[in-house]
Amino acid sequence: MIDFLLNGQPRHFEATPDTSVLELLRESLGQTGTKEGCASGDCGACTVAIGETGPDGQVRYHSANACITPAHQLHGRQLVTVEGLAEGETLHPAQAAMVECHGSQCGFCTPGIVMSLFTLHEQQQRSPSPLSPQRLEAALGGNLCRCTGYRPIRDAALSMEEHPHTRPLWLDAAAPKPTEAKDAPFAQPETLAQLVEIRSRHPDARPVAGATDLWLEVTQRLSRFERLVDVTRVAELNTIEEATLDDGRSGWWVGAAVTYARLEPLLEEHYEPFAHLLHRLGSAQVRNRGTLGGNVANASPIGDTPxxxxxxxxxxxxxxxxxxxELPLEDFFIDYKKTALGEGEVIRAIFLPRPDPARHLKVWKLSKRREDDISAVLGAFTWRIEDAVMRDVRLAFGGMAGIPKRASHAEAALEGKPPEAAAFQAARLALAEDFQPMSDVRGSAHYREISAANLLERLRLVIAQQDTTDREVMLHAYAH
Structure with a gap:
C-alpha cells in the first residue's frame, strides 16, 4: 500500500512492486499531464518533483524521471506534477515564464521541462544564487525538446523570478509518516538489521535504490518483479562518515544509498575531476536518485564510477x-555482472580515501553525447611524481573488459619511469596484454583499443604541461 500526498492531497493506493510512478499517475490516478517519452530516463518528458522531509522538518523537492521511479518509493512523501502548479487561473512562475518566452510548441516535452524549472525555482527560493550557464545546463540537461529549441526555454528559466508567486502552503506539508506492512512485497526497511533480516528470508528479492538501471528491466525488457527490497530508507546506508582504516589511510565511508547529488559537494571540495564526471553521469533527474552503491553493485563494465x-x-x-x-574494490568484480557478494549480502558503504596532495587524478569519459550518455570508454588515472619518476601508478578503465579493471601491465610499464614518450609508448603497447575489448553499439573493439591508448597519450601531455601551464588538454564538459 502506498500513502503519499499528490499535489497536497492525500492518496492511498495499492500497486504491484514493479509499478512505476508514471504508471500510477496515468493508469491509476488519471493524471495524464505527465508524459511517457523514452521510458528509460533519457528524455525528461515524465519529470516530476518528489518532496522529502529532512531532519530539520523542511520539505525539499528534487526532480525525478517518473518512468523509472518505483511507485512505492512515494510512500510517506510528496509528489508534485504539472497539474498541481497553478492556483486557479494564476500560473506558477515556471509556467508563466514558458508561456511568455514561447518555450513550447508541440507541448509533449513541456510538462517535464516545467517540472525541472519548478525544482530549480524551489532551490532559488530557499537559497538564492546566480543562475550560471553551468547551473542551467545541469538543471535542464535531462530534458530533450525536438521542436522549440533551447534558447526560449533558457530565457524562461532566467525570467522566472520576474513573475509573482504565492507559495501554496501544501508545498511545505509533510506527508504522514509511513507504516511498514510486515513482509510486504515491496519492503522498505529503515535499519541495516531489518535489511539483512529481509534479505535472509527472501534472498531472491532484488535490492533497489535509485532504480535508474534496474527499472530498465521493466520498461525495456518487460520483466516483472514479485518482490523488491528498497534500501533508500536504511539509516546506516545514508550516512557519510569520516574514518581511518587499519592501514592508516583516512577518508570517508560513503553509504551505499547516498545519491550522487548528495555526494557532489564532497567531491567538489576534495576531488574536482570526480565531481566533474558527475556532470556527465546522467541528468539531474538521474543524479538526484542514482547512488554510488548501486553503480558499484550493478557491476556493469561501463559503469562510470567504478x-x-x-x-x-x-x-x-x-x-x-x-x-x-571489508574487501578491496578490485576483489569485488569477478566476471561480467558477477561479484563477490555472498547470499543475502549488501554493500553497506564505499570507502573514499582522502586525497594525497602529492597524488594526481584525471578522469576522462568518451561517449557519443556529452551528457546523459553511457560510456564507450572511461579512463581514471592516479599517480605521483617522485625524483622525476612516476610512482604508485594506477590506471583503471571501464568499457575495456567484462568488468571495470585496472591495466596492470600498462601500470608496470610506467612505474618508476620518467613520464616521457618512451615509457608511455610501452604502456600503450602493454594495454593489449591487459584488455581484449568487445564490439557493441557504443564502439568496436578497435575503437576502444585506440581510444584507451589515446587516453594514455593525453595523460602524458597533461603531465608534460603541468610544469608550464594549468591549461587542460581537453574540452570541458561545459563549453562556455
Whole structure:
C-alpha cells in the first residue's frame, strides 16, 4: 500500500512492486499531464518533483524521471506534477515564464521541462544564487525538446523570478509518516538489521535504490518483479562518515544509498575531476536518485564510477547474515555482472580515501553525447611524481573488459619511469596484454583499443604541461 500526498492531497493506493510512478499517475490516478517519452530516463518528458522531509522538518523537492521511479518509493512523501502548479487561473512562475518566452510548441516535452524549472525555482527560493550557464545546463540537461529549441526555454528559466508567486502552503506539508506492512512485497526497511533480516528470508528479492538501471528491466525488457527490497530508507546506508582504516589511510565511508547529488559537494571540495564526471553521469533527474552503491553493485563494465574508485584504491564494507566484512574494490568484480557478494549480502558503504596532495587524478569519459550518455570508454588515472619518476601508478578503465579493471601491465610499464614518450609508448603497447575489448553499439573493439591508448597519450601531455601551464588538454564538459 502506498500513502503519499499528490499535489497536497492525500492518496492511498495499492500497486504491484514493479509499478512505476508514471504508471500510477496515468493508469491509476488519471493524471495524464505527465508524459511517457523514452521510458528509460533519457528524455525528461515524465519529470516530476518528489518532496522529502529532512531532519530539520523542511520539505525539499528534487526532480525525478517518473518512468523509472518505483511507485512505492512515494510512500510517506510528496509528489508534485504539472497539474498541481497553478492556483486557479494564476500560473506558477515556471509556467508563466514558458508561456511568455514561447518555450513550447508541440507541448509533449513541456510538462517535464516545467517540472525541472519548478525544482530549480524551489532551490532559488530557499537559497538564492546566480543562475550560471553551468547551473542551467545541469538543471535542464535531462530534458530533450525536438521542436522549440533551447534558447526560449533558457530565457524562461532566467525570467522566472520576474513573475509573482504565492507559495501554496501544501508545498511545505509533510506527508504522514509511513507504516511498514510486515513482509510486504515491496519492503522498505529503515535499519541495516531489518535489511539483512529481509534479505535472509527472501534472498531472491532484488535490492533497489535509485532504480535508474534496474527499472530498465521493466520498461525495456518487460520483466516483472514479485518482490523488491528498497534500501533508500536504511539509516546506516545514508550516512557519510569520516574514518581511518587499519592501514592508516583516512577518508570517508560513503553509504551505499547516498545519491550522487548528495555526494557532489564532497567531491567538489576534495576531488574536482570526480565531481566533474558527475556532470556527465546522467541528468539531474538521474543524479538526484542514482547512488554510488548501486553503480558499484550493478557491476556493469561501463559503469562510470567504478574505474575512478579503483584508481583511488577504494574499499567496500559489506553486511549480510554472516556478519560484516571489508574487501578491496578490485576483489569485488569477478566476471561480467558477477561479484563477490555472498547470499543475502549488501554493500553497506564505499570507502573514499582522502586525497594525497602529492597524488594526481584525471578522469576522462568518451561517449557519443556529452551528457546523459553511457560510456564507450572511461579512463581514471592516479599517480605521483617522485625524483622525476612516476610512482604508485594506477590506471583503471571501464568499457575495456567484462568488468571495470585496472591495466596492470600498462601500470608496470610506467612505474618508476620518467613520464616521457618512451615509457608511455610501452604502456600503450602493454594495454593489449591487459584488455581484449568487445564490439557493441557504443564502439568496436578497435575503437576502444585506440581510444584507451589515446587516453594514455593525453595523460602524458597533461603531465608534460603541468610544469608550464594549468591549461587542460581537453574540452570541458561545459563549453562556455
Amino acid at each position: 574505474p575512478v574508485l579503483l584508481a583511488l584504491g577504494s574499499r567496500l564494507w559489506l553486511a549480510g547474515p554472516q556478519g560484516e566484512r
